[in-house]
Structure formats: structure tokens, C-alpha cells
Amino acid sequence: MGDSSRMTRSFINTLWRRAALLVCLLFAAPAWSADILLTAAEDGAGVQAFAQALAQQRPEDHVTFTALKDLPAPSRLPANTRLILLDLPGLDWRLQDTQGPPTLVLRISRLQAHQRLGTTQHPRISLLWSDPPLERQLRLITGILPQARRIGVLYGAESEFLLPELRQHATPLGLEIVPQLWDNINDSRPLQTLFRNSDVLLGLDDPQLYNPKTAKNLLLSSYAQQLPLVGPNAGFVRAGSLASTYSDQADWLGVLDRLLDHPPANWPSSLYPEHFKVVGNPQVARSLGLEQVDEASVATRLAEGEKRP
Incomplete structure (x- = not known):
């Protein structure tokens, strides 16, 4: 009986220690x-x-x-x-x-x-x-406008630094970047020059060039020349450009969730969201004689392309 009693007490003590450890872990969770x-x-x-x-x-x-x-x-x-x-x-x-x-x-x-x-x-x-990432925007162009090869790009003094990266991404896709400085938004001649030498216009996210004041001139010139404008962002698509990629609040919350799960020492110095969507303007597509952009399908193809090594 003595041995049985000692074994019972030992078993109970073990259970208590394990329970106490569990409680400590629970209280330590915060x-x-x-x-x-x-x-x-x-x-x-x-x-x-x-x-x-x-x-x-x-x-x-x-x-x-x-x-x-x-x-x-x-x-x-x-x-x-x-x-x-x-x-x-x-x-x-x-x-x-x-x-x-x-x-x-x-x-x-x-x-x-x-x-x-x-x-x-x-x-x-x-x-x-x-x-939007420049490479993703270029791949969007190849997906919805496969015949386009000359990519017209308006740039200003503030956005000129993006041109080398654009050329770097364009070359493997078989695309040619046709840059045009637009240092006076009241002068339409650079627009006309660029339109004559391009198959499509890619908008950079430069608010000096793409803003409510310039939108009417840009978009009317695009329609008149039957030259699609892609980008520079989802807001400009609503205003009258053909299409763009973009990331919404859900995409950004996903990015933050992943980053916050890691120590800050492992955070990258800069990052584009992995997840994104495509937005198109059906009315613009019709006015340019183009097929309506299948937003979900195009986004899926672009995402699959980015996952390939």
C-alpha cells in the first residue's frame, strides 16, 4: 500500500507541475x-x-x-x-x-x-x-495588346530615373521603350511626337504628368490617335485609360500580416505586394476598337508568370 500511495502522490505531483507549466505558458503568451x-x-x-x-x-x-x-x-x-x-x-x-x-x-x-x-x-x-511594378505593367501590355512593341513613355525631371529600369524589363519581353520628355504640360507637341512613334502609351506614376489638369488632354489625344494608354494607376483607368494593375487594401493587409510575423531585422528595404488585381475600362476598349479586358483572367496569367523562376 505504501508503494502504491507514493506512486499516486508522484503521479499527482507530475500532473500539477505540468498544469502549472501550462498556466505559465498561457500567461506568458502576450x-x-x-x-x-x-x-x-x-x-x-x-x-x-x-x-x-x-x-x-x-x-x-x-x-x-x-x-x-x-x-x-x-x-x-x-x-x-x-x-x-x-x-x-x-x-x-x-x-x-x-x-x-x-x-x-x-x-x-x-x-x-x-x-x-x-x-x-x-x-x-x-x-x-x-x-504598380514596371515589369508587371509591361507584362500587362503584352497580355492585352500582344501586337504592341513600341512602348511610349512620357517622363519628367522627377521620373526620368525610372527609364533605365523600364528598358531593363522591356528587353526580355521584346519591347522597345520610346521615351519622351514632357517638361511643359501646356505644350502638346511632345504628346503628338510620342503618339506618332508608339504602339501604346505606358503611364508612369508621376503626378506632375498624370493629374486632373492633364487628364483631358492626354485622354482626348489618346482617343484621337487610337493609341491606348495603360496605367499609371487604377484611378486613371476610371478617368479613361485602358487598364492597369493595382493592389487594394486586402492585398496590403496580407503583406503586413506576413511581414509582422517576422522579426524587423528580416524586413526588406522595399517591397511590392505579391497579390494584385487588374482593372480595365470597357468603354475605353470599345472606343478604341479593342476587346474588353478580362480582369480576372489577365490577373491570373500575370500572377502565374511571376511565380515561374
Whole structure:
């Protein structure tokens, strides 16, 4: 009986130790969660919706939003914070301090980053690009306009740096980049020159060239010359260009979810979202005598092409 009693007590003690260990692990779980701070200069409905969506996606983390005006200098934030900037004023504020927590920057274009950083990289900042990848846009052209070979590209002083990369991506696709400087948006002659020498116009995400003031001239000239305009973004497709690739809020939340699962030391210096969609304008396609863009099918083919080594 004595041996049986000792064995029973030993078994019970083992169970208690295991239960205590489990309780300790459960109480220690929050140590694995992250403090995620989102900020922007404007605290609008869209920003709040994005912050709430991220919080719902990562319930184990502590996700908060604080307006930029209410934040201290970046170096005074806790080092273990994971900072997410949602607009350009936030980036300008962050760049004033070489110290501070690891930072993800959303809603920034290649041109906007180039204006602020040039070719340098901030060691604590990762840039998540808002404009479509140039290679993806070129492959979109080959998918919906297979006969197009001469790709007309308007550029300005701020966007000229993108031309070498465009040529690099165009060559393997058998495409020729036809660049045209447009340094005076009130002068239509560069447009006419470019249209005469191109099969399609690819818009760069340069707000000096593609904006509400220039849209009418660009689009009417495109229709008059029967020359499609692809890009520069989903908004311009709604205004009257033929098609573009783009990433929406769900795509960006997916990017953030994956990055936040990894230590900030493993974050890339810059990144395009892996997931994306295609938007086309059926009315524009009809006016140019082209087939309507099958958005889902084209997006699938582009994604499959990017997955190939």
C-alpha cells in the first residue's frame, strides 16, 4: 500500500507541475505579441478602417492608431514598437530622426521615395510601394495588346530615373521603350511626337504628368490617335485609360500580416505586394476598337508568370 500511495502522490505531483507549466505558458503568451502603432497626419475614415482591419487580422497583437501630431520624436518611442506610416507627412517626420523603432511605410510611390531619399536607404525603414511594378505593367501590355512593341513613355525631371529600369524589363519581353520628355504640360507637341512613334502609351506614376489638369488632354489625344494608354494607376483607368494593375487594401493587409510575423531585422528595404488585381475600362476598349479586358483572367496569367523562376 505504501508503494502504491507514493506512486499516486508522484503521479499527482507530475500532473500539477505540468498544469502549472501550462498556466505559465498561457500567461506568458502576450510576450509574443507585438505593439503595432499606426500613424498618419489625417485621421480620416479610411485610415481608421485600415487600422481596425489590421487589428481584427492580428488579434494577438496590440494595434493602435495615434495621429502624427500627438506623437513624440521617433527616437522617444519604445524600441520594441513596430511603426506603420500611412502617409507622406509621416515619412517626413520619421526621416528627421536616424533612431527610432523599425518602420513600415505604406502608400508611397517610387517617385515620392526618390524625392526624399534619392538612392540611399534608411536602415530602420521598409518602403511598401503603392505604384504598380514596371515589369508587371509591361507584362500587362503584352497580355492585352500582344501586337504592341513600341512602348511610349512620357517622363519628367522627377521620373526620368525610372527609364533605365523600364528598358531593363522591356528587353526580355521584346519591347522597345520610346521615351519622351514632357517638361511643359501646356505644350502638346511632345504628346503628338510620342503618339506618332508608339504602339501604346505606358503611364508612369508621376503626378506632375498624370493629374486632373492633364487628364483631358492626354485622354482626348489618346482617343484621337487610337493609341491606348495603360496605367499609371487604377484611378486613371476610371478617368479613361485602358487598364492597369493595382493592389487594394486586402492585398496590403496580407503583406503586413506576413511581414509582422517576422522579426524587423528580416524586413526588406522595399517591397511590392505579391497579390494584385487588374482593372480595365470597357468603354475605353470599345472606343478604341479593342476587346474588353478580362480582369480576372489577365490577373491570373500575370500572377502565374511571376511565380515561374
